[in-house]
Amino acid sequence: MGTGGVSFPLEMKSVIAMNDYLGSIFEKYLHAKKIFKNKEVLRHSYTPKELPHRKEQIEELAHILVPVLRGETPSNVFVYGKTGTGKTVTIKFVTEELKRISEKYQVPVEVIYINCEIVDTQYRVLANIVNYFKGESGVEVPLVGWPTDEVYARLREVIDARERFVIIVLDEIDKLIKKSGDDILYSLTRINTELGRAKVSIIGISNDLKFKEYLDARVLSSLSEEEVVFPPYDANQLRDILMQRARDAFNEGVLDDAVVPLCAALAAREHGDARRALDLLRVAGEIAEREGASKVTEHHVRLAQDKIEQDTMEEVIKTLPLHSKILLYSVVLLDENGELPANTGDVYSVYKKVCDYLDIEPLTQRRVSDLINELDMLGIINAKVVSKGRYGRTKEIRLNVTPHKVKKIFGADDQLRPLLTLNLSGQRRLV
DNA sequence: TGTCCACTGGAAGGGAGGGCTT
DNA sequence: AAGCCCTCCCTTCCAGTGGACA
Secondary structure, rough: OOOOOOOOOHHHHHHHHHHHHHHHHHHHHHHHHOOOOHHHHHOOOOOOOOOOHHHHHHHHHHHHHHHHHHHHOOOOOOEEEOOOOOOHHHHHHHHHHHHHHHOOOOEEEEEEEEEEOOOOOOHHHHHHHHOHHHHOOOOOOOOOOHHHHHHHHHHHHHHEEEOEEEEEEEHHHHHHHHOOOHHHHHHHHHHHHOOOOOOOEEEEEOOOOOOOHOOHHHHHHHOOOEEEEOOOOOOOHHHHHHHHHHHHHHOOEEEEHHHHHHHHHHHHHHHOOOHHHHHHHHHHHHHHHOOOOOOOOOOHHHHHHHHHHHHHHHHHHHHHHHHHHHHHHHHHHHHHOOOOOOOHHHHHHHHHHHHHHHHHOOHHHHHHOOOOOOOOOOOOOEEEEEEOHHHHHEEEEEOOOOHHHHHHHHHHHOHHHHHHHOOOHHHHHOO
């Protein structure tokens, strides 16, 4: 537009400037070398065609399940291993393979996969199983409402409708048992005695090794007829896994040599969690892509590590129930006043004042004590039970996140924003 | 050595909120 | 509409406890 005497009105000028700007953004991304070939490969839900370093477990499971093909009921199986050791993906791989082969031998097999972290009550597990067959039986159980006995009766009916093998996979089974007891396992492990045509076997997956203690002896003996253990991956094994996925996920030459080993090493430090390793690799790639970089470097992995930690913590705090948020804010106030570590009584009295300020009815100390434990479990605060002798037994409470971060998150929350004005001066009155 | 503090954490149960059947 | 049922969140009650202090 130079000096030609043409003068655009001000708005027009800024539109042109904006267009230039946008254009350059698009061009930047357009000309940046494409990092990902197929990002899906790095997702947790993806089942790869090969599972490195799990051959032993696959063969063990195949050995346990092979009676199906001969028309015999396989043993129930208990699968152990920490998070990210490939339990779920291996089970899915093996059961899919079993289904495929069983068609060849004309043995009908149904595999029902239930994640007990989501489906975490006896009723819902039974309902899920019944609903799995709703296509053929026409029976659908609502999410709540029916008596559990009724659901169980329907379950027997729909499963026994024809001759077949039904394999029920209960992932994160420890969550279910801790929450609703082992009655359901008791019924499920005995169901075969009540069935005429169908045969049921159960695969329980758990990452809590101690969880067997919660089980009744009879349930335990029938459920853990067979056990398969998934040891954590070491850094070398993680590297192989990442290498295999990286080949399909990234374009050639975009990964710096140090990236995969670094992701593997960082994840190996966290008890050999392959999920974590895959997340690191994916997020590092995304960061590089956003930067318009042509290569993913070690630097991107470090950024990814920070980002993952930040994101999970932020998400956890954002989704806390109201009273947990108020409680957390009480700890923040104490921290800003230099009064941490504080004990339960101190935190509770600040909490009551904050509730008062917000015109919200406070919960009892008993309940708050549980909320403190929950925040501790989530890693947001630290609560250690200590005895102060004559001065009683209480929890010593510390903050595990920066007050700044909590305030930032609460600033976006309409109900809690008023709390932010409780700055140091207001707080002195409060505490 | 016994006392006693400031809680902890288990147990039981209530009621609101969701949904069902009849 | 009435009568069930299940789950979740919460209260009430209370026995139990580690260790400083007298």
